Amino acid sequence: MADAGPLIEVRNLKKNFPGAANAWGKSSGVVQAVSDVSFDIGRGETLALVGESGCGKSTLGRLMLRLIESTSGTVSFDGRDLTAMTGETLRRARPSFQLIFQDSGSAFNPRMRISDIVEEPLRIMGRPAAERKDRVLSLLQSVGIDRNMVDRFPHEFSGGQRQRIGIARALVSDPKFIVCDEPVSALDVSIQGQVVNLLMDLQRDFGLTYLFVSHDLRVVRHVSDRVAVMYLGGIVELGPVGELYDHPRHPYTRALLAAMPRKRREAQAEPAFVGGEIPSARNPPSGCRFHTRCPIAQQVCSQQRPVLEPAGAEHQVACHFPG
Ligand SMILES: Nc1ncnc2c1ncn2[C@@H]1O[C@H](COP(=O)(O)OP(=O)(O)O)[C@@H](O)[C@H]1O
Numbered sequence: 001m002a003d004a005g006p007l008i009e010v011r012n013l014k015k016n017f018p019g020a021a022n023a024w025g026k027s028s029g030v031v032q033a034v035s036d037v038s039f040d041i042g043r044g045e046t047l048a049l050v051g052e053s054g055c056g057k058s059t060l061g062r063l064m065l066r067l068i069e070s071t072s073g074t075v076s077f078d079g080r081d082l083t084a085m086t087g088e089t090l091r092r093a094r095p096s097f098q099l100i101f102q103d104s105g106s107a108f109n110p111r112m113r114i115s116d117i118v119e120e121p122l123r124i125m126g127r128p129a130a131e132r133k134d135r136v137l138s139l140l141q142s143v144g145i146d147r148n149m150v151d152r153f154p155h156e157f158s159g160g161q162r163q164r165i166g167i168a169r170a171l172v173s174d175p176k177f178i179v180c181d182e183p184v185s186a187l188d189v190s191i192q193g194q195v196v197n198l199l200m201d202l203q204r205d206f207g208l209t210y211l212f213v214s215h216d217l218r219v220v221r222h223v224s225d226r227v228a229v230m231y232l233g234g235i236v237e238l239g240p241v242g243e244l245y246d247h248p249r250h251p252y253t254r255a256l257l258a259a260m261p262r263k264r265r266e267a268q269a270e271p272a273f274v275g276g277e278i279p280s281a282r283n284p285p286s287g288c289r290f291h292t293r294c295p296i297a298q299q300v301c302s303q304q305r306p307v308l309e310p311a312g313a314e315h316q317v318a319c320h321f322p323g
């Protein structure tokens with residue numbers, strides 16, 4: 001297994017969804033949910049993915065875990081092409097990458113005790129019973145669920161506790177890479193910080209690598225090493241968190257940051273407001289997809305799609321007129 005190099009390498013990844021059929025059974029074209037995306041995530045790194053609702057964040061996260069199949073392009077995990085794996089190879093690789101989503105608790109079987117919910121992935125993997133029990137208890141403890149609560153049922157816990165249990169379940173198979181898809185947005189603002197800090201502690205303790213999807217730019221600033229900004233299926237800017245927040249180069253990133261709430265404890269309601277309607281991913285604008293809302297667009301912007309190009313150390317931007 002390669003020990004150098006990034007843990008995750010995404011290359012020219014695309015996902016088209018067939019458009020819904022209309023009343024006459026005619027399909028209305030394809031939705032380009034992810035369109036030619038390439039980036040790496042280093043070992044132990046947190047890459048945040050931000051952008052308005054519908055821009056393709058969840059689709060990209062699911063492609064990277066191979067929960068859905070890509071239209072084209074590749075995702076490599078530890079130097080191995082995940083998109084090409086099949087059968088037993090894929091089955092054995094799966095425990096290494098996991099998803100934590102917005103409301104993990106809502107997917108729990110209400111009739112299962114939480115210890116069984118957390119243990120289930122280990123049972124599926126065929127781990128011995130004695131080992132399973134120890135691991136479940138120690139993980140529940142790591143996420144802050146007391147030993148005397150493990151025989152209770154999901155409804156006996158608060159939303160924040162259920163999210164902690166969901167995190168324990170995602171970690172029980174000893175994964176290396178986790179997609180956290182809006183992991184705290186369903187939670188009360190007063191407890192979001194605790195769960196975010198828990199995720200950061202677990203990352204350090206277990207050496208995890210995160211793709212952290214969020215529309216809350218305050219949370220993103222707190223957790224991430226680098227940030228990728230997505231607009232209508234494409235990455236328009238990518239860079240180290242401090243650099244990107246202090247010196248945003250893309251007009252879309254600047255608009256997102258300008259819409260960020262100023263008050264410290266104020267959670268960001270979805271989505272960050274940027275003037276103008278988001279165009280449809282079914283019929284994306286020609287050239288730069290942002291040109292229809294861009295305050296500095298020129299003629300070339302509607303004709304040529306800009307590619308992600310270096311804009312300083314580790315910083316990349318896809319814009320004909322980067323600021
Ligand atoms: N299973 C699906 N079938 C058809 N279209 C989909 C499907 N999932 C997502 N989409 C479309 O793909 C685009 C991106 O969606 P999504 O990845 O959920 O965005 P985000 O997570 O950024 O809000 C949207 O236009 C959405 O309607």
Ligand SMILES: [Mg+2]
Pocket residue numbers: 057058059
């Ligand atoms: Mg989403």
